[in-house]
Amino acid sequence: MSDGTDAEDDGATRDATGVRPPPERSLARDGQLALLLEVTGTPKPGNVDRAHDHDDLRFEHFVTGAVGALPGLRLAAGSDGERDGDDRANVGNAFERAVAGMSQQAGGNTQFGALLAVVPLVRAAADGDLSPAGVEAVATATTVEDAADFYRAFEHVDVAVEDPPDGMEPLDVRRGAAAVPALRERGLTLFDVMERSADRDGLAREWVGGFERSFHAADRLRDTEGPVPDRAARVFLELLADEPDTFVAVNHGEATAERVTAQAADALDGERDPWALADELVAEGVNPGTTADLVAAGLFVALRRGLEL
């Protein structure tokens, strides 16, 4: 750190000619890069990507969301080489700040789900263990306060979710901060909240299952070839062909989600043109957003494991 005046640098050591090595890629910026690369991959049928917009939700909203999310990602990373980093926050707190920053654009919810997956992974990496066990440790260590901040994050942006199961109405996430007293009363941690949604929500399932599909996506991103956005599009199709997207299920029903999964499998087998499928799904308003969130999570892990651009 400098003394507050003009003459200091970022601490990198100069060689004899005064040249310094480039700054390291920080955890927070790799999280941001994962969000940006996710939306760059095309075609990711149904979703906004480099070649597709929805009417009121466009590519630039995702770009702006990724830029806005950075302060929250930094809170997840804590000390990550860019500064002294004495501003590490709880996971729920970091997530809420990331969502608040992401929400500062007119497109609405761009990366709520992606951040819900990436933030705990950033924290696991900051703790030195970016593995299923490491992120499971992050998830199970969450407290009621993390859950409270998770609920507060819903104040910043409208997120499509299912109705809560019987008896869980006071904890409907759409109530936002108003649900916090009920949360405290029941003593539910963020992990507990995720556990209660795991049967219906693909991201909650990641939270309670060591982020299995996110790590699988990371492996596939590293194993496939070609430009990273093309790999992201390929892995998106693979994930979608593998399991129905829960965001599609929430918005359009299980049958539609299963149909889209079959269509993705056809696209993967070459029996259907993925570009045509993208046009169809965009026209229909069907966007497999949870699958895209898993690709973002996979990109973050892959970047930390050496995926190069």
Added chain:
Amino acid sequence: MSDGTDAEDDGATRDATGVRPPPERSLARDGQLALLLEVTGTPKPGNVDRAHDHDDLRFEHFVTGAVGALPGLRLAAGSDGERDGDDRANVGNAFERAVAGMSQQAGGNTQFGALLAVVPLVRAAADGDLSPAGVEAVATATTVEDAADFYRAFEHVDVAVEDPPDGMEPLDVRRGAAAVPALRERGLTLFDVMERSADRDGLAREWVGGFERSFHAADRLRDTEGPVPDRAARVFLELLADEPDTFVAVNHGEATAERVTAQAADALDGERDPWALADELVAEGVNPGTTADLVAAGLFVALRRGLEL
């Protein structure tokens, strides 16, 4: 700032329900957003953009470059609301760090010129005067040390430049850090260096002329309508139709630069399809990079002046 443990947030005040307002858009992140929006605007004939790649220089390299540039942009901004910000650096130093971070991708030089324009504008904004006079004050206050770091920036990436004029060979920027002793001997500041290139280089001309075209671009970006990337593409054409691109002149000669300017004017008048022109110029390897840099600079200024996404 927190006490280094887990429980603190970023200082935003909570309301009665514990909800905090979103983090403000920082200067450094607006600089980053400007770089990202510049490359998102399409068609910007000849350049990489949302719909165009070159063979080895692709959209994702620009995205990665913008993410990598952030630490340098933060050094330009100093205290900008995200942290205590005691890490303000000299303009040359901030620029060199931004270029070093930008260079960490396989595409090569993505945003050297854009950063050369955006970094002093970030500093002018940090000094509270984002105006032609404010950035002129930043430019004229530069020292020999700023010039030395500018030369060191060329160590990180290959930049296409013209041969130096007679007597200036020891100060050829392509010598990088090796030219620093000659720079010191002659006592040249970064402003002096820019002054000597202003007749041949559109960015040096901005540096010595109060960033006139950058501010003009900002006005146009705010005055036009529609999604911001569409505005960026429109303003790119306007700037290109107005003056030959000096980067094209360096790489392909004055005649080509003038021809491209005439083609841009035709595209603006509706006498030529800008998408077809983009395909032609990409095939020809002609990229009006300096004009794109001015659009990035204009985007930064426009964002600070209220351009919304």
